Amino acid sequence: MRVNFKVLVPSVLIVVSTMLTACGTNSGTKANSSAAPVPTVNKDPASFTILNNDGGEAYAKQAKKDDIFYTEMSKLFSDYVGAPTTINYEFIPAAEFSQQVSVRFVSKDIPExxxxxxISDPGHPTAVENGVFLQLNDLIDKYGPNLKKKIPDNIWRNPRVSKDGKIYAIPKLLTPLNPKAFLIRKDWLExxxxxxxxxxxxxxxxxxAVKTKDPNGNGKNDEIGYFVRPDLGFSMAFFAPFDVTPGxxxxxxNQFIPDIINPRMKDAIKLYKLMYDKGYINKDFVTSKTADWTNAIINETVATWSHDLRNVPASWSADKFVSKKAVIDLLPGIKNAKGQLSLGFSDLSIAKVHAILKDTKHPERFVQFMDWTYSDDPKKVNFFTFGINGRNFTESGNNITWDANSEANTKEKAFFQTMINPAGDTRTDQKVLQRMGNFDAKILEKGVGYTEKNLTENPxxxxxxxxxxxxxxxxxxxPGSLFLDMFAKTVTGKEDIDVAFDKYVAEWKKRGGEQAIKYATDWYTKNVKK
Structure with missing residues (x-):
């Protein structure tokens, strides 16, 4: 089914990347703590296709409409809700998501x-204003008891989900809610x-000591302390001691200003420059690629690095390193001027949001589907954790046998654990980690604790x-911002930090920054400052 509508799309699309990061899991709640399904008034068959980006995940790139995981998920939900329902996904390349969505909105080729x-993504910036997305407040009140119970109030109020008090999408939460990780080679430390x-x-x-004492034992001084990437992705740990972070x-x-022009940012950049000058960070950070970051770590030339906590077990178990013997640990942060350990700031814990198009038939059924994914229904939990019974795992009584490294699970587990899981991500669930075999689950538990204690709320x-x-x-x-350009030039010594930072701030304000500060200050005064 395709839904007809009218939407205006600007000729210039702007894609702004943000890194989202707080803690919890949608599958770790107590048994039977979720609400029972709300009875379905209309028992007619219903079908929904969810347009999504593929996240670069191999299985998602090749999944077809009749994929076995869509079929199993549809069957489990249909049995749960008592009405025949078909759920499919359509994946498009992540790097082209906003651009492709824009074209498809114009051509009215968007599924339910x-x-x-x-809700205001550059691919459909005026969808709410033009009545394309269905307002969901009443449907959630009636059909979403688990949604209301398990999604925090501040998430519902966020502009990615609602506008003027009206909800237009149901969020998928990050799990853990704040998945920041600061890693260290514990064996090098020892x-x-x-x-x-x-x-x-x-x-x-x-x-x-890392630079001069050859902790990797290869006879070369090729080790660095911390790896920095050109867009500062997974590279912001050393802003934390100054209580500033880009974004x-x-x-x-008396003004609400972005940290990228905060005077304390100058001091943070000076620390990055010091580390650059002393060879503690990679000299090629301006031109390095993600693959360079990965290779430097697994080839055992990096002492500390930042990453997403959810990816730690799969990416940094001992067998991923060249020596097969690396021992890693998670750090609680770096002390700030107050003597408090800091991992930086919490960010909004939304992975993405699900918007229903206005003319979709049986929208209440999709709200029920989303409510089911947030429930503690045992069959739902097993599906999004272990996959399909008889294919990805076996069950005998209360015992589940699941081999994370079987041929099927190696290819498929990321797909059912996160790609088609609209409520979260079970990759760091204790039940999964306990069965992984090659990673200490207690490390992840410790990391979640650090995010609970050592992240400051983002105002x-x-x-x-x-x-x-x-x-x-x-x-x-x-990428391409005035800030990153200034950061690269000052850290590498091409420009003096004191002169360049002040010049950059003046240019930032001149190009529209003053207008941004006025908007932000008005918002802060109205919504935060009491």
Whole structure:
């Protein structure tokens, strides 16, 4: 089924990347703690196709409409709700998502549901204003008891989900809610006879030892302390001691300003420059690629690095490293001026949102489907955790046998655990980690604890990005921004930090930043400041 509508799409599409990061799991609740399904009034067959990006995941790229996992998921939900329902996904390449969605909105080639970063994503920026997305408040009140119970209020109020108090999408939460991880080679720390670093000075001392004492034992001084990527993705740990982070805003001198122009940011950049000058970070960070980051770590030349906590078991178990003997641990952060360990700031814990098109038949059934995915129905839990009974796992009484490294699960587990799981991600679920065999589940448990204690709430977590920053991405911290250009030039020594930072701030304000600050200050005064 295709739904007809009218939507305006601008000729210039702006894609602003943000890294989202807080803790929990949708599958770790107590048994029978979720609400029973709300009876379905209409028992007619219903069908929904969810348009989604493939996340670069191999199985998602080749999944067909009659995929066995769609069939199994549809059967489990139909049995649960008592009405025949078919759920399918259509995946498009992640890198082209907004562009392809824009074209498809113009050509009216959108299925019943779209899983999108935001209700105002650049691929459909005026969908809400033009009545394309269905308002969901009443349907959620009636058919979504688990949604209301398990999704925090601040998530429902976020502009990625709602506008003017009206809800237009159902979110998929990050699980854990704040999946930040700061990793260290524990075996190197022990080999060097050093304690776990906590202060900036202790990290610098550790990095000096890493650089000069050959902890990887290859006879070369090829080790670095911390790997930095050109867009600063998974590279922001050393902003934390200064209580600033690109993408975060703070109220300073009666104005709500982005940290990318905060005076404290200058001090943070000076630390990155110091580490660059001393060889503690990679000299090629301006041109390095993601593959360079991965290869440097697995080839055992990196002492500490940042990553997504959800990816730690699959990416950094000992067998992934060249020596097959690497021992990693998670760090609680770096101490700030107050002496508090900090991992930085929490971000909004939304992975994506599910919007239903206005003319979709039986929209209440899709709300029920989403409610089911947030429930504790045992069959639902097993499906999104272990896959299909008889194919991915076997069950005998209360015992489940699941081999994470079987041929089927090696290819398929990421698909059913996160790609088609609209409520979260079970890759870091304790039931999964206990069966992985090659990773200590207690490390992840410790990492979740660190995010609970050592992340500071982001004051701008529910602020919509100012319009001027949406249309002028050079004002953000995205690739190609004024900030990243200044950061690269000052860290590498091409420009003096004191002169360049002040010049950059003036240019940022001139290009529309003053307008952004006015919008943000008005928002903060109205919604946060009491």
């Amino acid at each position: 549901v779209i899983a999108t970063p935001s 080999k060097l006879g050093m304690k776990q670093p906590e202060t900036v000075d202790e990290f610098l001392a550790f990095f000096e 975060v805003w703070h109220f300073e001198n 701008a977590i529910n602020m919509d990005l100012p319009d001027v920053m949406k249309t002028s991405p050079e004002l953000t911290n995205a």
